[in-house]
Amino acid sequence: MAGRESTSPASRSALANRPLPPTFTSIQDALNGDLAAKGSLVNMIGVVRDIRPPIPTMKKDWKCTMTIFDKSTDDENTGINLSVFRPEKELPSPGYLDVVLIMSVKVQNYRSEISLLSNFKTQILVYSASAIPMPPTPANDALKSHTGPKAKQPGDEEQVYVSWLYHAVNKDTLPDANEFEEQANRSLNIKEKFSLLKDVGDGGFYDLIVEVIKDPHDLLDKVSMWVTDYTENKYFFNHSWDTSNADPGRDGDPYGYTSAFQNPTMRAWPGPFGRHCLQLTCWEPHAGHLRSQVRAGKWIRMRNLQIKYGRNGGNLEGFLREDRAHPSRLGFEVLELSDFSEDADPRVKEAIKRKLEYNKKFKQQKAALTGSKDLKAIGAKRKGKGEPAMLNSKQRRKLQRAQNEQKVEKQQAQKAELLGLNKQVTCESEDQPISPLDRILDGVSWKRNGINGEEHVALPFTNVKFRANVRVVDFRPRRLEDFAAGRKVTEFDCLSDYDGGSGSESEGQGGTLDSFAAPKSWEWRFALELEDASPKGKGEKAERMWALVDNYEAQQLTNMDAVNLHEDPDQLSQLREQLFKLWGNLEECKRSEYDAHLESIRRANALEPPPDSSDNEGVQGGPNQPKGHRSMTKVSNKPFTCCLQQYGLEIPESDPMKCDAGEGKRYQRVFKLFGTRVR
Structure with a gap:
């Protein structure tokens, strides 16, 4: 590789000072913060x-x-770091003293240092140093990669x-x-x-x-805290789970001098129990940032942490001191909620998964130790039995099935034409037959041989x-504004098999101001009352x-993601x-x-006479309509084909x-809509 090309001071002074092009920023302006x-x-x-x-x-x-x-910045011998994340074949490869032109790059404060970070919009143009001409000739011909x-x-x-x-720097x-070249090669030898x-x-x-298990404990020139993975x-x-056996000096007070002045409930160990937690002692510049940025429950990434036996000589502890080569560099990074996405660092996801598994295991162990019967063992759901096997031969069953399918398809086509089904709504499993709601709502019994002969047991x-x-x-x-509901975002959301249940929540953790101000994830949550569209005989009432409609199925139904509908018109x-x-x-x-119902309430409270009957002409409203009220507008909509699933929920029951x-507990039968979409 050639030696350094140097522009003499006389040559640099001969170059008139040139302002930055419009929309461009100097490195010094970025370093200001x-x-x-x-x-x-x-x-x-x-x-x-x-x-x-x-x-x-x-x-x-x-x-x-x-x-x-x-x-x-050339007089101060300083610069700014640019980090580029891309597939290997799409990374830039600048050489010695090459000039880079960067567009749409983010300025960030990372580990207390100002740096640049690429994104999917970032363009990086590299100009070969050996081909850059003297100004005012443009450097078009020196461009070697984009x-x-x-x-x-x-x-x-x-x-x-x-x-x-x-030529001016x-x-x-x-x-x-x-x-x-040597510095570049050394950077690859990082352990x-x-x-x-x-x-x-x-x-x-x-x-x-x-x-972080507990808030950092301030020790003036340093802080002490407990962490776990x-x-x-x-x-x-x-x-120990029994807090009465806890060491009185494990909270940055090694000799227990302040134990007499502390609230016992504040000193209770929050867990995890056993030998899962490491005590850290952190000096400046890390201590000040830990005091202001870190609280219990935060996940952090720590770098170059020294591990050695602590003052008692029996347990390992961690120590984080100043980096002499980079005095202002922080040895930790707080992981924000955006770091807990499904494409997050696999090591972060594994740590979150271990936490979820620990919480489940601890609740089971606690229930066993305290004799609690509230925690029910997890088991597979009971599944319904299929139709009994036919006694026909294989060939005959196949033939009969084909004939039945043809018959059903013909009947369904005739019914669809008669009903005038809504073609803007489609659903999956078109080869499955249509079932009337009265059949869907019928209970199912299971036959078994009992003492008194064959018995029929109703399945829930x-x-x-x-x-x-x-x-x-x-x-x-x-x-409609309430069709989407918000919930607090947690680190468990990065796990693909996490269902958002309460099992991951810390016991005894109530609502705080932070929980209300925390970012929320919005999910669809609504229900539809469906009426059978099949023709009924005279005087027969259609089943309802x-x-x-859960979040996933509502996304498919509406082709929309849930948002805060109260704030997004x-x-x-x-x-x-x-x-x-x-x-x-x-x-x-x-x-x-509903508006008419409110109006009737207002009139009744004001002792006003009701409006003329002609004002309320129309068809009778739904089953939940206020008594004595008639709809002023007739419902007009087309029937459609949808998919329905029956399943069971566990609910409290006082009758043994x-x-x-x-x-x-007892099972309650419920239904949900699935596999249906509005085009």
Whole structure:
């Protein structure tokens, strides 16, 4: 590799000072910190002074890092780091003193250092140092690579600035080409320090991903805190579940001087119990940031943490001191909720999974120790029996099945034509026959041989699926704005098999101000009352049933993701249009009924006479309509074909004779809509 090309001071002074092109930002402006606080996207032009070649990450991408500087920082011999995350073939590969033109890059404050971070919009143009001409000639011919989207190409002003910057900056303080290459090679020889707590040992330095168990304890010039990753190490302190056996000096007060002044309930160990937790002592500059940024329940990523035996000589502890090479660099990073997505670092996901498994196991053990019978053993749901096997031969069954299918298809086609089904609503399993609601709602019994002969035992529910022709006659909640419900986002959401249940919540953890201010995940949650659309005889009443619509099925039904509908009128309007295709003017009718009901209440309270009967002419409303009230608008909608699933829920039951789901519980049969979509 060639030696460093140096532009003499006389040559640099001969170059008239040139302003940055419009929309571009100097490196010094970025280092001031204001842009990082806002997470701004900026455009920059800089000269490469250092590069760390690509390395694979825990995800699918690779990472390369380079340090660039420009005219605003060359006198101070400083620069700014740029981290690029992309597939290996899409990473830039700048060389010694190459100039990079970067568009739409994020300015961030990472580990107390200002740096640049690429995103999917970031464009990186690399200009070969050996081919950059003297200004005012533009550097178009020196462009050797362009990574990222090519939505916007730099103009002549930017190309001329590339030429000017390369020849105007001071290169005298930079390492030569050989040193540049040696530094790049050394950056690849980084030892992997990540470890689980169960594998750490005396005298080692480790990177960890851990959860903070208790708020950091302030010791003036340092802080002390407890962390865990839900693995066990036999050299950690043993925290007993019985808090009366807890060591009085394990909270940053090694000799128990303040124990007499502390509330006993505040000193109770929150768990996990056993040898799962490591005590840390952290000095400045880490201590101040830990006091302000970290609380119990936060997950953090720690780097270069020293592990050795503590003052008692019997248990391992962690120690985090100042990095002498980089005094302002922090040795920890707080993992935010955005880090707990499904494509998060697999090591983070594994730690969250271990926490979930520990919580479940601890609740079971606690119930066994305290004699509690509230925790029911987890078991598979009972499933309904299928139709009894036919006694015909295999060939005859096949023939009869084909004949039945043809007959059913013909009947369904005739019924669909007669009913005028809504073609804007489709559902899956079109080869399945249509079932009337009265058959779906019929109970199922199981035959068994008893003492007195054959007995029929009624099953509380069966796990079966149906197709039916129905129309919507009511819905809950009453307002569309309430069809989406919000819940607090937790770290368990990154687990694909997590169902959002309460089993992962910490016991005794009530609602706090932070829980109300925390980010929320919005999910669909509503129910539809369906009426059988099959023709009935004169005087016969059509069967009705309620069907739940959960978040996933509502996404498929509406082709929309749940949001806060109270604050997003555009999404609310789109939802109203989608559901109008499903139920016609039903919402308008229900709103009219409810408004009229409120008006009647107001008149009754004001002792006013009711309006003329002609004002209320129309058809009778739904079953939940107030007594004596008549709808002012007739419901008009088309029937449609949908898929329904029957299943069972466990609910509390005080009558022991009805407890078919265990002690104090019984099964309740419910139905839900699935596999149905509004086009």
